[in-house]
Amino acid sequence: xxxxxxxPPRFFTRLFERFCKxxxxxxxxxxxxEEFYLNLExxxxxxxxxxxxxxxxxxxxxSVVKKIRNQPTYYNHTAMFRNYSIVAFRNLSRNRLxxxxxxxxxxxxxxxxxxxxxFVSEIYSYDNFHDNRDRLFRVVxxxxxxxxxxxxxxxxxxxxxxRLANDFAGFEAVAPLTKGFRGEMRKGESSIAIQGIYANNxxxxxxxxxxxxxNSGSALTEPNSVILTETAAQKLFDRSDVVGEIIxxxxxxxxxxxxxxxxxxxxxxxxxxxxASLKTLEEKNISTVTxxxxxxxxxxxxxxxxxxxxxxxxxxxxxxxxxxxxxxKYWQLSLGLERFDDIFPSTGKANQFSTVMPKEKVTSIVVxxxxxxxxxxxxxxxxxxxxxxxxxKEIGVRKVVxxxxxxxxxxxxxEAILVAVIAVIISYGLFQLIKPExxxxxxxIQRTTTLDLQPINYLYFFLFAVAIGILxxxxxxxxxxxxxxxxxxxxxxxxxxxxxxLRKVLVGIQFALSMGFAxxxxxxxxxxxxALNFDLGFxxxxxxxxxxxxNTPEVLKSQFQAVPEVAGVSSASIMPSTGNSMSNFVKYKxxxxxxxxxTMDIGPDYLTNMGHQxxxxxxxxxxxxxxxxxxxxxxxKEIGINKSxxxxxxxxxxxxxxxxxxGVVKDFHYGTIKNELxxxxxxxxxxxxxxxxxxxxxxxxxxxxxxxxxxWKEVDNVHPFEARFYDDWLQDTYSDMNAxxxxxxxxxxxxxxxxxxxxxxxxxxxxESRLKELAIRKVLGATLSSLMLLLSRSFMGIFILSACVAIxxxxxxxxxxxxxxxxxxxxxxxxELASGALLIVAVALLTISSQTMxxxxxxxxxxxxxx
Amino acid sequence: xKGTHLGEFQEIILLTILVLDDDAYGVxxxxxxxxxxxxxxxxxxLHTALTRLEEKGFITSEQAEGSPExxxxxxxxxxxxxxxxxxxxxAKALRDQLWSQIPKLRLQHPYAx
Numbered sequence: 001x002x003x004x005x006x007x008p009p010r011f012f013t014r015l016f017e018r019f020c021k022x023x024x025x026x027x028x029x030x031x032x033x034e035e036f037y038l039n040l041e042x043x044x045x046x047x048x049x050x051x052x053x054x055x056x057x058x059x060x061x062x063s064v065v066k067k068i069r070n071q072p073t074y075y076n077h078t079a080m081f082r083n084y085s086i087v088a089f090r091n092l093s094r095n096r097l098x099x100x101x102x103x104x105x106x107x108x109x110x111x112x113x114x115x116x117x118x119f120v121s122e123i124y125s126y127d128n129f130h131d132n133r134d135r136l137f138r139v140v141x142x143x144x145x146x147x148x149x150x151x152x153x154x155x156x157x158x159x160x161x162x163r164l165a166n167d168f169a170g171f172e173a174v175a176p177l178t179k180g181f182r183g184e185m186r187k188g189e190s191s192i193a194i195q196g197i198y199a200n201n202x203x204x205x206x207x208x209x210x211x212x213x214x215n216s217g218s219a220l221t222e223p224n225s226v227i228l229t230e231t232a233a234q235k236l237f238d239r240s241d242v243v244g245e246i247i248x249x250x251x252x253x254x255x256x257x258x259x260x261x262x263x264x265x266x267x268x269x270x271x272x273x274x275x276a277s278l279k280t281l282e283e284k285n286i287s288t289v290t291x292x293x294x295x296x297x298x299x300x301x302x303x304x305x306x307x308x309x310x311x312x313x314x315x316x317x318x319x320x321x322x323x324x325x326x327x328x329k330y331w332q333l334s335l336g337l338e339r340f341d342d343i344f345p346s347t348g349k350a351n352q353f354s355t356v357m358p359k360e361k362v363t364s365i366v367v368x369x370x371x372x373x374x375x376x377x378x379x380x381x382x383x384x385x386x387x388x389x390x391x392x393k394e395i396g397v398r399k400v401v402x403x404x405x406x407x408x409x410x411x412x413x414x415e416a417i418l419v420a421v422i423a424v425i426i427s428y429g430l431f432q433l434i435k436p437e438x439x440x441x442x443x444x445i446q447r448t449t450t451l452d453l454q455p456i457n458y459l460y461f462f463l464f465a466v467a468i469g470i471l472x473x474x475x476x477x478x479x480x481x482x483x484x485x486x487x488x489x490x491x492x493x494x495x496x497x498x499x500x501x502l503r504k505v506l507v508g509i510q511f512a513l514s515m516g517f518a519x520x521x522x523x524x525x526x527x528x529x530x531a532l533n534f535d536l537g538f539x540x541x542x543x544x545x546x547x548x549x550x551n552t553p554e555v556l557k558s559q560f561q562a563v564p565e566v567a568g569v570s571s572a573s574i575m576p577s578t579g580n581s582m583s584n585f586v587k588y589k590x591x592x593x594x595x596x597x598x599t600m601d602i603g604p605d606y607l608t609n610m611g612h613q614x615x616x617x618x619x620x621x622x623x624x625x626x627x628x629x630x631x632x633x634x635x636x637k638e639i640g641i642n643k644s645x646x647x648x649x650x651x652x653x654x655x656x657x658x659x660x661x662x663g664v665v666k667d668f669h670y671g672t673i674k675n676e677l678x679x680x681x682x683x684x685x686x687x688x689x690x691x692x693x694x695x696x697x698x699x700x701x702x703x704x705x706x707x708x709x710x711x712w713k714e715v716d717n718v719h720p721f722e723a724r725f726y727d728d729w730l731q732d733t734y735s736d737m738n739a740x741x742x743x744x745x746x747x748x749x750x751x752x753x754x755x756x757x758x759x760x761x762x763x764x765x766x767x768e769s770r771l772k773e774l775a776i777r778k779v780l781g782a783t784l785s786s787l788m789l790l791l792s793r794s795f796m797g798i799f800i801l802s803a804c805v806a807i808x809x810x811x812x813x814x815x816x817x818x819x820x821x822x823x824x825x826x827x828x829x830x831x832e833l834a835s836g837a838l839l840i841v842a843v844a845l846l847t848i849s850s851q852t853m854x855x856x857x858x859x860x861x862x863x864x865x866x867x
Numbered sequence: 868x869k870g871t872h873l874g875e876f877q878e879i880i881l882l883t884i885l886v887l888d889d890d891a892y893g894v895x896x897x898x899x900x901x902x903x904x905x906x907x908x909x910x911x912x913l914h915t916a917l918t919r920l921e922e923k924g925f926i927t928s929e930q931a932e933g934s935p936e937x938x939x940x941x942x943x944x945x946x947x948x949x950x951x952x953x954x955x956x957x958a959k960a961l962r963d964q965l966w967s968q969i970p971k972l973r974l975q976h977p978y979a980x
Contacts, residue, residue, distance in 0.1 A: 024914075027893070027941055027942065028893070028910065028914060029938075029940055030893075030937040030942060031893035031894050031897075031937070031942075032910060033936075033938050034936055034937040035898075035910070037936050054909070058909035058911040058912065059909075059910070059911040059914075061912075062915075063914060063915045063918050064911055064914060
């Protein structure tokens with residue numbers, strides 16, 4: 001209680017002071033007080049205070065209460081924004097060079113950003129056409145081998161699917177399906193190649209594929225019924241109302257068409273041309289549908305009821321595995337559920353339905369794009385900071401006239417957004433240019449993405465531009481709004497020391513990035529070239545490998561030999577150094593000891609044709625007898641024979657047979673650069689040959705290829721002629737490295753462009769702002785070279801520091817990712833590490849010196865004359 | 868709101884100011900109205916009405932030095948402008964006219980008819 005009870009309640013007085021308009025307060029408070037004292041005399045203290053309180057509360061009305069903001073509330077927003085954009089455009093056109101640097105730099109990096117946005121939005125739009133996606137799951141299997149190895153498979157057996165559907169509760173619908181409905185479908189004269197699946201009617205309950213014709217409840221009930229996609233039907237019949245027609249499978253089994261399906265969308269991970277009824281397989285009673293352990297090409301998709309209980313279902317899956325596992329001899333299975341959303345992109349499970357984008361790939365593309373984007377934002381930040389002094393007068397005047405911090409901040413952010421929006425328009429053009437390059441970049445991207453723009457993408461692009469504008473403009477805007485108008489207008493130069501430090505850091509990061517990418521590219525390129533030119537121990541030059549397909553190799557061979565440009569033809573089961581391999585345990589004398597040797601079956605002329613060097617023995621006879629073997633030196637070493645000639649005639653056993661060694665070849669590389677040299681055995685007459693190796697001697701490749709193709713047609717008129725030069729094939733074998741090379745190449749190009757642009761801007765600004773200083777130095781006798789040194793010196797430190805950070809990091813990344821699995825790699829020396837960085841420094845110095853030269857050469861009288 | 872319409876409450880205030888003559892400021896106007904009209908109005912409501920009247924140009928005001936009983940705070944004295952006088956006269960004329968139109972009988976026997 002206040003001591004003096006004869007005053008108005010203090011709290012209410014204060015409250016009133018708080019909310020009352022400033023210009024009214026004195027009068028109104030006076031009136032209230034005067035009345036209070038009158039009331040006090042008339043009614044006494046309690047009533048007076050009560051009245052006072054009521055009076056104050058009744059003051060709460062629009063005409064008395066102060067407005068929330070102390071300023072005038074009405075702004076002419078349109079005019080203000082118009083002014084901002086006019087000023088922004090004037091600024092852009094006044095500093096053409098800086099604007100160009102900013103816009104081009106941003107545009108280049110934003111093109112990469114647009115690619116990333118389109119890519120990611122496409123990847124995450126996969127499978128989004130299914131209803132009930134939150135309740136869709138796929139049953140997956142873990143395969144436990146007896147040696148303790150576990151492999152995760154994306155598959156589960158049809159048998160498991162059927163048992164889940166029939167014997168277990170907790171599923172709304174279970175759709176087992178299996179691949180392998182593959183081959184030629186005929187209708188009279190026309191035929192098409194089909195890649196299809198077997199499924200049952202529940203397929204349509206679980207997954208949202210639409211039937212255009214036919215009954216989804218019964219289309220797959222009967223054996224030998226098939227649903228064609230619209231495209232397949234069109235190809236086969238030239239029309240799509242084909243329900244009820246009979247078509248023929250390659251072995252002349254008739255299939256009845258019971259439905260026509262809308263084509264699976266391009267963003268479906270399930271893609272197929274036709275669905276045959278699972279009953280077809282079930283009638284044949286083959287292991288694909290009857291065995292719990294045959295999981296390889298079958299998938300089980302399940303729809304769970306609402307309010308599903310994952311734990312309960314997992315218990316059921318475990319129970320099923322427990323019941324069925326005793327039937328499996330070589331391995332055990334455990335089952336699990338995978339969310340439908342986790343199928344694409346995925347985290348490496350074996351045997352996916354189709355190519356699935358690895359999650360790491362998506363992440364790495366996003367990360368790389370972000371790095372490039374940040375680099376470009378740094379440019380904007382840097383140049384704006386550097387030039388903020390020039391705009392200080394404008395800021396001062398604006399502040400004096402009444403602009404608050406928010407207004408100025410908004411203005412600079414709008415400017416940055418404007419630049420970003422202009423840049424995004426240019427980058428859209430660049431995006432179209434690099435799109436095909438990106439799509440060709442690697443296997444996964446080629447197989448799964450189209451980068452077709454959806455309308456929503458344009459919105460993303462715009463938002464992206466705004467975000468980039470805000471990001472780039474944030475720091476300079478904050479800094480510039482802090483300028484004190486008094487200082488600016490008085491002419492006191494504003495201290496920007498904080499900005500200078502930051503600028504150096506940003507330039508440093510940019511250069512570290514460029515150098516890192518450049519070093520990575522240099523090393524990857526050398527390693528790639530090394531892999532391609534790697535001396536395999538046999539020749540691959542001018543060798544054309546032809547796929548035999550379903551023909552007899554000998555017939556084809558004689559056909560090809562008739563072509564004049566052919567120097568030799570041989571045949572082989574597989575082609576070495578392309579990533580394919582076969583191996584077996586080989587025993588010699590001691591039946592308890594064995595050597596793992598890789599094997600390959602060849603035709604008679606193979607060794608001479610491929611330029612293998614026979615060290616001892618007669619080699620193979622013309623006709624394979626199936627019991628002769630040619631081994632390599634390493635194999636001899638493994639089994640303990642020292643002289644090649646001693647090996648001839650020795651008996652070894654593998655593939656459950658005894659073989660006689662009739663030759664020894666010089667070691668050669670059977671695997672890729674990822675494999676060591678291994679013991680090796682050539683056999684003859686053991687396996688079918690899938691490839692013919694045609695050695696060509698020609699100057700006119702096209703004519704020769706045409707001749708070879710017509711020779712092929714003599715033998716096989718159905719299948720197309722499939723031939724590939726060995727060297728091209730080897731190149732494909734290293735395509736993952738090629739993809740990294742292209743990615744890093746592209747990114748380093750972008751990063752270098754951006755950093756050099758930024759540097760150019762900084763150099764120009766530096767030279768301009770120190771023009772007077774340079775002139776005075778020159779008058780006092782400084783030489784051109786000393787001036788150039790003065791101007792470049794500050795950059796040199798940055799370069800050295802960023803090289804120190806970038807090169808070890810690049811080396812680390814190279815070792816960890818690109819050559820992590822390679823056994824044979826290049827020696828990394830000084831030049832591999834430093835050449836990228838040196839090149840960049842050279843270009844950078846050239847850029848700087850072009851500017852400093854201009855400044856240093858200018859006539860001092862010119863720059864000193866005006867003050 | 869800047870019409871020339873004169874509300875009932877505003878009319879009372881204008882008349883009160885005229886009655887008070889030289890001594891019309893917040894407290895006195897309020898007290899006068901409270902006593903004569905027998906209705907309790909708040910200072911806030913009065914303020915709003917005064918502001919409206921001033922906006923319409925019916926009254927003018929000027930600030931004057933305060934007295935000790937109000938903590939030395941300034942007062943605002945109100946005077947009715949010529950327009951204000953016109954307005955209440957008009958209002959009065961309208962009413963008089965209406966009064967004169969009412970048949971005598973009705974007045975004497977309010978419950979008739």
